[in-house]
Amino acid sequence: MLDSAPRKEFGMLLVRLLAAAKGDGTLNLVTVDGEHHRIGSGPPKLTLRLHDRAVERDLLINPRLRFGEAYMDGRLSIEGGTIYDLLSMLMSGSEVQGALGRAVEALSPILRRAQQYNPMRRSRQNVEHHYNLSREFYELFLDRDMQYSCAYFSEPGMSLDDAQEAKKRHIAAKLLLVPGMRVLDIGCGWGGMALYLARHTGARVTGITLSSEQFEVAKRRAEETGLSDRVTFELRDYREFAGTHPAAFDRIVSVGMFEHVGVPQYRTYFDAVRGMLNEDGVALIHSIGRLKEPGATNPWIRKYIFPGGYSPALSEVLPVIERSGLFTTDLEVLRLHYAETLRHWRSRFDARRDEAKALYDERFCRMWEFYLAGAELSFLLQGHMVFQVQVARNLGAVPLTRDYMVNAERHLAKGSAGIGASVGGVPMLRPAHSPESAN
Template sequence: MNMLLRSVIERLIRTGNLTVIDPGGAAHAFGDQNGRKVTVAIRTRHAERAITVDPTLALPEAYMNGEIDMVEGDLLDLLEIVYTNTGMVNAGAFWARMADGMRYLFRRFQQLNTTARARQNVRRHYDLSRELYRLFLDEDLQYSCAYFTRPDMTLEEAQLAKKRHLAAKLAIKPGQTVLDIGCGFGGLSLYLTRNFDADVLGITLSEEQLAIANERAQEEGLEGHVHFELKDYRKLSERFDRIVSVGMFEHVGVNHYRTFFDKCATILKPDGVMVLHSIGRSGPPAATTPFIRKHIFPGGYIPALSEVLPAIERSGLMVSDIEILRLHYADTLKHWRQRFLANRDRIRDIYDERFCRMWEFYLAGSEAGFRWQDLMVFQIQLTRKNTTLPVTRDYMGAVEERLARQDAPDRGTKPQAPAKPGRRRKRTA
């Protein structure tokens, strides 16, 4: 092992039981040798040099390319040692700190998400094979943080609880119009349509998500009440009683926060309510990790609340409630990673080995970020008037209890259409 890499690892890894096998076959032990043993093998000198210079990008890329293998333990075990010792912040070396500093300086250029670029970025990730998502998501294809009210919940139960939790915060009244910005595969829009006499519009930039959402609406006979469109939020002109956005804000980009909230303020009716569900960070603003930006979510960015709240304040919207979900996404990602690994052979048939290794690192790295770094999920409830909602949060619990009774297994699993099917109500401008 080259002396620079060895000195960096020795300085950073003080606890844990890590062994690194270098390209020549020599084993090097790091940490205090307590805990589960984790052994990683670096197969090439190229990977060794690259990790020395820029570990935050080179480590996942070397794993993707088969230049690093886990010999004992798995990726999550490795990342636990790294993150609990260092947080993987700046990787300890001067040149690595310089690289991360440059990424922060240039992050606004990397997040210039014009309408054309935003659609291109979305297609890179969300227009992958629909079978891929069916192999690791829950039955409703919820690709966002679940809500674990009990530790023994299944993924399906926790995702259903998430939908109830969001619906309760929206405080939907019969006959209202609802906008779902970044509707994904349509699960939340369909849930709101089934359980409330509301007219729901879901928008996405993914053609694959749009196709699946429309298919599901037609299969359930709900197309008269829910509608899906391929549309950028900046192109909206109609006004809505309720707005919900789940897992989309991470793709807006820090340059466009004011535009996003200004648009939401414009299209939200005077007595309207909005709920924003997004990944965030409990620490200060940072840059998107280079692996995620390059290979997983181009144009994506996880904001600090200190970047989000000023844009909300300037838009004229009022914050009526903020909730922080801490380990819920870590547990969600654990389920996804387990299902992905259980179906790895089939996923490799769809794509290839490199794709599988890339997604293994993405899922393990994301779970580790929520368990041992500063990642969390925030839900921000917004209104335009101080008197729109009750002055206590009791109404949320009451709605969740009612929906839980409706969702109970003894009612059957077949989705029920609204009581009054018919033509879709016209949304008012």
């Protein structure tokens, strides 16, 4: 057992660590021995209370992993506020690494490739870890269409339902769809995007996913909405699927799946996209990214939420697109839309926390509180964003100006089908491929 002097030293080291991390505000740290340490000036806004000696050691050695674990296990608690309030204070300061964290960060270029190596078997395991939770759980906090990706807040004060509908319109507008076009949805989730495209544009959509839970829900939704003749779903990996569908699609869309690909597989991914598009094909990839240079996935997120996941810098994505033979025809950065989306999810989850606890347990609920709070703040304070990159096999596949997107969104908002190249008379280098005119 440590005597009082080393224990006191642990406390002082923790104070320095938290002082370096903390932004505005004053924090009161209470150690397991009952010692109070004021971090900052002025009256404390929050109190962080540690409940066992091992927490002090864990936070010093590897704070980025152990802080979340200690919160999940109830080994630390927050008084005078919530975990969101505390993370907001800590994440607004400088990034802090413990001794182990610094060593890991120094090796990050090597470790990242190992952590993001996602062959088909591992990819399936990673997806099942997060997405095979029950539909009842996700229904507690998602919108009515079960969109588990960034919404698009095109107007101030939008509800989550309206913003997710706007997201689907925004993406559909960039796909230049006309009735009868063949569309592939890579990582289709619970089927909402595929069903939207079939219902509102007359497209014929195939959705693929690695989640057996999402696959069953998506199939059932297609049957219940009477769209199973135009929308089909398969439990397939994109790499396996690409080998049997050369040049099979007019359009490809992928929303919230690219974060699970991993840098070592980027060339394979974009080669697959190119191979499945026909000559006039267009694809739209919607993904979380980072506004600054390449980094590493937070170790707590990697262990508990998204194993194998990584949010890339654009400098890691665009060169691979170039080498694949695809052209980047449009790129949009959605800066704070995901922060707002997560704010809605966090509020809705909190309102129905007791129901989540009945489905799982207290530790699970604390894990999701930590995840939703930390994720929201990473977009507000730490340079995460969402990007939408449109790619094509040839430069003449999309109009010369972006006006077609605005026109298409207006048509979709009015419920008009068939939003392809003719909308608004926007000039193109050559006509977009139309399956119906070819028959």
